[in-house]
Amino acid sequence: MSTELPLESFVCQNPTCPAQHRAQHGTIKLRRRYGPHRRRLLKCTACGAEFSELKGTPYWNARCSQDTVDAVVEHVTHGNSFVTTGHLVGCHRTTVTRIVRVAGSHARHLHDLNARDLKVTSIQADERYGFVGRKKEAVWDATVIDPSSKFLIQGEIGERTAALTQSLLMHARARLTDPHGLVLFTDGFLSYQTLFPEVFGRPYRPARQGSRGRFPKTAYRIPRSAAHVRIIKEYSGKRVVNVRTEIAAGTQVRVNEELQRLGYHKPNTSAVERQNATARRMNPHLARKSLAFARLRIHRESLAHLVQGIDNWCRVQRGLRSTLDVPKGRRLYLQRTPAMTIGLTDQVWKVRDWLSQPQGVSCRA
Numbered sequence: 001m002s003t004e005l006p007l008e009s010f011v012c013q014n015p016t017c018p019a020q021h022r023a024q025h026g027t028i029k030l031r032r033r034y035g036p037h038r039r040r041l042l043k044c045t046a047c048g049a050e051f052s053e054l055k056g057t058p059y060w061n062a063r064c065s066q067d068t069v070d071a072v073v074e075h076v077t078h079g080n081s082f083v084t085t086g087h088l089v090g091c092h093r094t095t096v097t098r099i100v101r102v103a104g105s106h107a108r109h110l111h112d113l114n115a116r117d118l119k120v121t122s123i124q125a126d127e128r129y130g131f132v133g134r135k136k137e138a139v140w141d142a143t144v145i146d147p148s149s150k151f152l153i154q155g156e157i158g159e160r161t162a163a164l165t166q167s168l169l170m171h172a173r174a175r176l177t178d179p180h181g182l183v184l185f186t187d188g189f190l191s192y193q194t195l196f197p198e199v200f201g202r203p204y205r206p207a208r209q210g211s212r213g214r215f216p217k218t219a220y221r222i223p224r225s226a227a228h229v230r231i232i233k234e235y236s237g238k239r240v241v242n243v244r245t246e247i248a249a250g251t252q253v254r255v256n257e258e259l260q261r262l263g264y265h266k267p268n269t270s271a272v273e274r275q276n277a278t279a280r281r282m283n284p285h286l287a288r289k290s291l292a293f294a295r296l297r298i299h300r301e302s303l304a305h306l307v308q309g310i311d312n313w314c315r316v317q318r319g320l321r322s323t324l325d326v327p328k329g330r331r332l333y334l335q336r337t338p339a340m341t342i343g344l345t346d347q348v349w350k351v352r353d354w355l356s357q358p359q360g361v362s363c364r365a
């Protein structure tokens with residue numbers, strides 16, 4: 001490890017520990033060092049559990065070095081297939097798949113822990129297809145992105161159905177501070193329109209007519225602060241011949257306010273479509289016009305989570321850079337990642353540091 005994390009930043013890895021989330025009170029002590037790399041074995045004084053400082057990270061119990069794990073993650077998230085990555089790094093492809101699976105579940109855990117209480121005023125949602133098992137079995141990636149910071153709020157994998165859309169929007173909503181104050185931009189997929197009031201509206205119970213019979217079903221009121229815009233593309237064959245926008249819920253005033261904030265002239269889904277292209281370049285399972293698919297669904301899901309995490313925390317985007325008040329030598333700009341732009345952190349995370357983050361410990365500044 002490049003720099004050792006201080007003991008206060010660990011939490012007990014025993015799931016039934018009484019002091020699990022009070023590690024900063026000094027319950028974690030150094031027990032001893034072990035192995036050729038002098039790793040730390042930690043002990044929780046509250047429950048007596050002993051665990052490695054790497055427990056819960058992709059490096060824990062790995063048979064290869066930390067450098068190999070980092071290299072595998074870098075190669076795979078730059079769009080190299082598992083076999084190619086194995087050749088480049090010098091390990092077997094099954095080692096690559098194992099690292100991707102562990103790193104993917106680590107990425108999902110970090111996302112659940114850190115992507116909370118996000119302050120956004122608009123989101124864009126879309127789906128892109130990919131394949132599992134063979135080129136005939138389409139499995140879709142659905143994404144929700146914040147267009148102003150390009151932060152990926154939620155990703156879901158499954159068949160392109162209303163259930164996928166519902167799970168996507170519900171999980172995205174749970175990560176926001178104010179789910180009733182945003183504008184949703186989507187394509188013409190009908191599920192978004194039917195689900196929008198239920199997910200982003202406020203529920204109320206309409207009055208019963210008279211005093212007999214059953215109470216009416218819960219209805220949803222769209223707050224003035226919320227709106228849903230559909231961008232509907234009309235195709236002739238594979239060619240887009242016309243793009244039509246439609247306000248499916250909310251007011252034109254609210255939509256105009258949001259467009260001005262984002263600096264757009266008209267409603268669009270450009271952020272999520274740009275992300276679709278980026279994800280296809282980063283994820284070897286999504287390469288287009290090639291025989292690209294994941295052999296197993298678990299690989300598909302793990303890699304999607306890994307790519308999402310690396311994109312949010314470790315990769316800077318030119319469009320997100322901000323001008324420095326005082327230039328540092330020849331440097332005029334501060335390069336930023338989506339997580340920095342949305343205000344979760346103030347640094348570009350190195351892949352090593354991001355993968356070493358212990359289970360249960362937040363990355364937020």
Ligand SMILES: [Zn+2]
Pocket residue numbers: 012013014017018019020044045046047048049
């Ligand atoms: Zn404990």
